[in-house]
Each structure stands twice: as C-alpha cells, then as structure tokens.
Amino acid sequence: MSDTSKISVLHVDDDADIREIATLALETVGEMHVVTAASGQGALDALTSFTPDVLLLDFMMPEMSGEELYHRLQENPDLRDIPCIFMTARVQAEEIQSLKNLGAKDIIEKPFDPMTLADQIKAILAE
C-alpha cells in the first residue's frame, strides 16, 4: 500500500459527497491515507484486506447502521481494537452520551470543519 508513516483511515459513510470532502480534507490538509466504504458491509469487506489506524463511522446509514457495524467489529478479535470515531449530525447531548457509552473513542459532529478534521482525529488518537 502507500506510505506507512501516514495515519490510515477507513471512512464509512453512505453519502458520496461527504466521503469525497472528508477524503480531500484528510489527504490534502492532514496528509493521511484514506480508504472509503459506502456501507457497513462495504467496510467489513475492506477490512478483510486492510487494517486502518482509525475508523471514521457515520452513525446513520441505511441497512447496517454505524452502531451495528461497531457491534460487528467488537465480535471480531482482529478488528475490535481499532479505535472508532463516530460522525453524527445528531448532536443532542444524550445521543452523544449514548454513543460514548457504546465504547466509541469519540464523536465528531457534522458539519465538520475540513480544515481541522485531521487535527481533531490526531488529537483523539493521542488521548
């Protein structure tokens, strides 16, 4: 694959536009390596051949939600230790709390700032 010194991200979001912007933001501004998936199943498929440093999961997705995908990952000993950051447009306090209770590393609110997204992820990983 590409440069191993770069932080690798698997970004899962059903919205193609957001995938494109996040990829651009993380690769151009944050110099990260980004792989994208359009669904939970797509993510599971990608993870068979690629282990990212961090998973960026959209919470609301059709078919398999971010939460469901997260549970699936927890069942797999090889994947359960990958830190997961949820992205959500639902910013109500109790919703964020319930995501954290799930075991999410952190939550990034949508709309995110593409200029600081990479920094946010780095800061979360450094915690």
Added chain:
Amino acid sequence: MSKRTGKTQFGTPMILAGICLIVLVAYSAMTLTSSAGMRLLSYEPLVDIGLGLTTISALIVIWRRLMRWRLSVERETCEHKSRMKALDNHSIVSILDGSGKITYVNDSFVKTFGYTENELVGADSSLIYCDGQDAQREAIRSNLLNGMSWEGELRWQTKTGDDVWTKTTIYPSMCDTGLLASATCVHTDLTEINKARRERDLRETLHLLHDEVYIINAETLRFDYLNKAAMDQFGWDEAEYATKAVSDALPEYDEQIFRERTAPLIAGHIAQAIHRTELFGRACEINMQFIPNVGGQGQFLAVCRDISVQREYQKKKDAFVSTVSHELRSPLTSITGGLDLVLSGATGDLPHKSRSLIEIAQRNARRLILIINDILDLEKISAGQMDFDIRPTDLSALIKEAAASNQAYYEKYGVSLQLFGVDAAVEAECDADRMFQVLNNLMSNAAKFSDKGSVVDITLDQLEEDTLITVQDYGMGIPKESLPTIFGRFIQVPGQDRKAKGGTGLGLNIVKAIAEHHGGSVTCESVEGEGTTFTVRIPSTTATPNDRSDGAMLEAAE
C-alpha cells in the same frame, strides 16, 4: 293613585244611575196620579193601573239591575285594588315626567335601588343608568316621544354600584298638545333569575368540556361541583359527589401537603398552581386557582387535563426535529466542507472574483448551520429536555473565558472588550455551558452592533440575592418600538446595517430561555444612537422552576 282612579270610575255612573232613578220614580208617580185622575174621566181605570204597575215593575227590574251592576263595580274595584297591590309588590314601578325626571316610585323601587324616596323623586332617571347604554336609552325615548310604549330587558345600577337586570314596560302618556306628559315604567327584577340562568348556563357549558373541572370548598375540601368529565372519571353522579371530598379522589392524598401547596394560592402569592402528575394511568396537568368568596369560604377551582396525547405529540415532534436537523446537516456538511477546502487553496488557486462569491456562499451556509443549532437548542429548552447541570460556578472565570473565545471576533469588528468586577471569584448556581452560551450570544451581539474603535463593557455585580451580569455597548442602539419584541424568536431589528450582520434571530430568545431556566431574567435598555445594555440576573441560590423530577411539584405560574 289607584284609589283615586277607582273613585272616579265608580262615582260617575252612580250619579247617572241616581238621576235615572229620580226621573223614573217621578214618571211612575206621575203616571199613577194621572191614571187615577183619568180613571174618573175616561172610565179606563184598569188600563191606567196596568200601566202604573208595568212602570213599577220596570222600575224594580232597573233597580235590581242597578244594584247588581253596583255590586260588580264594587267587586271590580276591589279586584283592581288587589291587582294594583300585587303589581306593586311584584313590580318595580316608577313614573317619569316628560323631561325624564322621576315623579313617583313605589316601595319595591326604593328597596331595589337602595336610594331613599326623597333621593329619587325629583332626580333625573339617569341616576340609575349604567354606562354605555346611551343608544338604548335614546331608542326608548324616541319611542315614547312618538307615543309608543317600549318593552325589553334593561340593566341598571343601584346606589351601591351593583347591577340590576329588569324586564321593563314603559307606557307614555301624552298631553293634548301631543307632547310627552309622563311615562309609567313597570319593571320586573330579573337579576336573580339572570344570575341563576348564567350559573346554570356556565355549569352546562362546563359539562361539555373534555377537561375535568372540580370546584372544592377551600375550608372543608369537599366537592361543590364536578363537571361531567370529572363525574365520569370517578363514576359519581351529582348526589354522590356532594358527599365526597378531595381525599376520596386522590389515591395518595395527604391533607397536610395539599394545604401547604395551596397556601400560596389562598395568600395570593401566586395566581395559579400547575401540577403535573400521573393520575389513573395517564399523564395529567392539574391547574389550581383560588376563588375568594366574599363573606364565605373560598373555593378552589381545579382543572385536570389529560396530557398523554400532548406528550405523545411532543415525542413525535422531537423525533421530527431531530431527523430534520440531521437531514439538513448532512448536505450542509458537504456544502461548507467543499467551500472551506476550495477557499483553503487545497484545490488550487482561485480567481479573485470567484473567491469573493464562494466566501458569500460559505458565510451563508455557516449561518444556516447556526440557525439549525439554535432551533435545536430552543426545541430542547421548550420541551424541558435540555440538561441543565446546575452547580456552583465561578462567573468571573466564565466571563474571562467567554471574552477570550470572542477575542478574534472582536478584533474582526475592531471593538475592544472591558471587563469589570471579575478580579475575585463570584460564585453562582448555574450551568457553566449554558451561561457561556448566554455570555457568548450577548458578547457577539454587542460587537456586531458597535462602531469600529468603540468598547464593550462587561460588568459582574454580586448583590445580596442576585448576581448581575451587564453587557453594555455604545453602538447604534435599538429603536424604542423594537425593544418589546427583541427577545422573541426570529426577531431582528429592522435596518440594512443589521441584516448585514447576519445573526439567526434566535440568540436573544435562547438567552432569555436559559436565564429563566435558572430562575433569573434578562432585560434590555437602549437609547438609539447611544448604545444598549443587556442585564442578566441570576438568583444566588437557584431554584429550578422546571424541575419535574419528583413529578409532584407545584409549579408557580403567573
């Protein structure tokens, strides 16, 4: 008056009857005498005697008829007298002269209106008029002036200012010249009837309500009235509820607690008490008011409303708002993200004109996000779902923090911030995040509406019971006519300058909601051209008025 009339009626025919009698007696005497004389001359005595006897018998018949007629007149007079007496007892009678002055009142009139006869006779009839009936009075007067009587319902005022309702008939009496000589007014008092009718109508109307209505004797706590919905709730009929008290209706009733909670109502400290609770398996809101009763025991009016449907609706609405906000945020993420990246130069250089257009798009997309955030906040606050983490908070530190985070914004507007009273820690019971939001909204507003180069003063004042934070700018100020509405939703003071500043129109509404949730308030003073001062007041020890965690708290409402 009635006696005089009786005498006249009876007297004239009696005199006529007397004259007739004398004429007849004279005639019959003459006939008899002349027939006796004629008998000698004409030898027709039998004819003459017959004629005399006929005359006498006719006389007797007439006499008897006359007596019978007299008796009937006497009886009629007597009936008339008692009729007049009954009318006098039953009705309120007055007579007015042509100019509307009172010339006669009966005892009932005096009793009803509370004036003495002396006060009434000679006075203008407007003495007992109510305000605002000029048109009706004028209509009556024009009827009477045209010689027509008037009949209808009227409202009057007694000496003590009470209302009197009457059914009234007024007959005019005209002079030979065709002018109004006098008017006789006969009134039937409808006040009690009207009162009873109104009370009955009110009760009937209350039966139609879906809300349960209870009227409770404040002394004995027994039920004085239940509407149909309330009766249905307990399966009681009218006879049954009269024997019941509050203790029979409430499952977990404690008289002491009930008395304690209703004491501020009786004392008049609060106008109504709202109590939300689960009753008989449904969510209820009970609204209690106290009705003071002059000279008797007061009553509690309790209206119980089933709010299960409302709750359900609220839940659906929350879900809707949440979904909509999500649906709006996702595309906005793409819009703002894309614009940010383009503007950052990550995609290459931008021609100058394109850049300024994209900046406009970016600014407006951000504004949309702010509006969505504000709407969500307000929805949460109004639904009582925003979590307030109220604890002792150092407001000095909070103000400094808010000032620091607004620094860049102030620099952009060329305005400087001055802080006063923040050297020592000033503690108040509040939610730090929410108070930060309040400070942030007020500070950014002040910067927006200040002139370049001016200052904004933030002052923290700890008083005995309250802590005050004032945010004062020396900018354009708010027009007087806009002041009453500035805390409303989507309110922006008109004027081109202001529109360019690009607020959401929700910021002050959020400030107000948060301040009030802390049991405090926010006020605004402004002089156009001189500046504006916002004052946030937070009680030093905060009681949370909307804390419904125990589900049994009485909430004071104005």
